[in-house]
Amino acid sequence: METRSNHVLVGAVVLILLAMLALFTVWMARLNGPSASDYDIFFKQSVDGLAKGSTVTYSGVPAGQVKQIALFKQDPQFVRVRISINDDIPILRGTTATVQSSFTGTSTIELDGAVKGAPPIVCPQQNRHAACPLGVPVIPTKVSGFGAVLNSAPKLFERLTSLTERLTELLSDKNQASIAGILENTDRLTKALADRGPEIAATLAQTRIAVKQAGDAAEKIGDLAQTTNGVLSSDVKPAMANLNKAIQSAQKSMDTLNGTIQDARPGVKTFSDRTVPEINQLVHDLRETSESLKSIAQKVNQGGATSILGPQKLPDYKPKDSKQ
Template identity: 70%
Template sequence: METRSNHVLVGAVVLILLAVLAIFTVWLARLGNATEREYDIFFQQAVDGLAKGSTVTYSGVPAGQVKAIGLWKNDPQFVRVRISVNEDTPILQGTMATIQGSFTGPSTVSLDGAKRGAPPIGCDESRLTQTCPYGVPVIPPRAGGIGAILNSAPQLLERLSTLTERLTGLLTDRNQASIAGILQNTNRLTSAFADRAPEIAATLAQTRIAIQQAGDAAQQVGALANTTNGLLAEDVRPAMQNLNKAIASAQQASDTLNGAIGDARPGLQTFSKQTVPEANRLVHDLRQTAAALSSVAEKVDQGGASSLIGSPKLPDYKGK
């Protein structure tokens, strides 16, 4: 009886210990999950050397590890990398992820670029499919490191090949001869300049003197302009005042003449309507009188004074 009771007691104690161990394990798991946050990164480049469990660093400081790696189903050009980082890691707006490769060890995910005072990276409820397609925030990638170099290697090789072909086409025998001729002409030109160095120096000196003289002439022109301004201010202004006075006097005389013409206008009308016709008749009479006098004068000249009082004498008749 005692043996059976001891077995029951031992079994109960074992079950209690197992239950406590299970509860402790669950608590540790929940505690570990509570101190970590998960993010997704979509790389559009090869992730060679990166594996599950690879280190995640923030500005070189270990901050977490890679949880999973796989192709993105929506677009196979992208590789989705799930990472978990410590809760105190500042994953803020501006943070970007880079794959840092190594020739001697596994690659790592490097995070940096957070801005002080920026809000943390999170899920936008209005754009949940874009910001959190798999339920966790997304950290934008940035090409860099050996992976970026390897990805751009084909383009670099293609550009190097194109550059080599162009250089080969440029450095033909004909172009080389042209380049040699250009170099020879350059040497001749340099020698000619060296021979003409004294003349060039003299020309530069004369140019310097000419520039100085031009500056002096410009200064004199400025002084002349100032003098002209003074003369205009001293002589022209009084003359303009006198001219203004003369114009005012002429205007006054014109006004007076207009008044006099206005006053004389009735007399002029009477002169034009009465005096002028009478003067015309007088002139007509004088013309008639002059004609009569001319006729009398002709008679006196031809017949003498007796022609004025008698008839003209007939000529004597003589027979044959």
């Protein structure tokens, strides 16, 4: 019994020592290896092919690995991926993360876009919870070209399906018969045009001649317009100058006449106030004189010149003889 107890005790001590040695080795490996920092990435796209332990690269250079993948409880449309990045990799402002998918099924996280001289990505002192909801710095994301293609693949397949259905409807038996009729009519029209080729050529030639004649007529009209402009410039302008001179002379005459009328206005007023009434009286007297002379003339015509000297003497009355 004592021998067995000693063996068990010795075995337990040996196992403990081996465990301690393993822990010491791991601790020493960590001390000798590069230190790492944790970052969170919130993807709104699918992260198919990404798993714990997947590689994280920075511009193609291995930089760390994925530590955890989970839905973000505060907003389940985001997938939270926590990564561990070696401290010798500069994670500066401007750095973005993308999921690089492949047809083999495995995916990696690609980091790039850091700006030279920019500060590192850290959790700020102010508004820390909003910037770092889980206590570690957050690296923003961007959609890669291949990832965008994969994300839009369902919509693309749906559109391809719809296009296929429409093509099937377009190429139905009825539509094929209609297309065949259209092609047949097109063939007939082509043959008819070929048969009428000489007539069409002649028509085109006549059209070309008509266009040329129209061009010549337009050119002649232009020359006529220029000639008309020259005539107007050479003949009408002197006439207009003479007309302007005549108008100016007439204007001067009108000004002189106005001055004369202004000068004569006082005399005209005196003539109107004095002379005109006297003339009226004279006309009245002449009218009365004329009436008197007319009356005398009538008396002379009727009774002779003696009628104006006195009344006409009656003849002596002689009584008739009674015998008679």
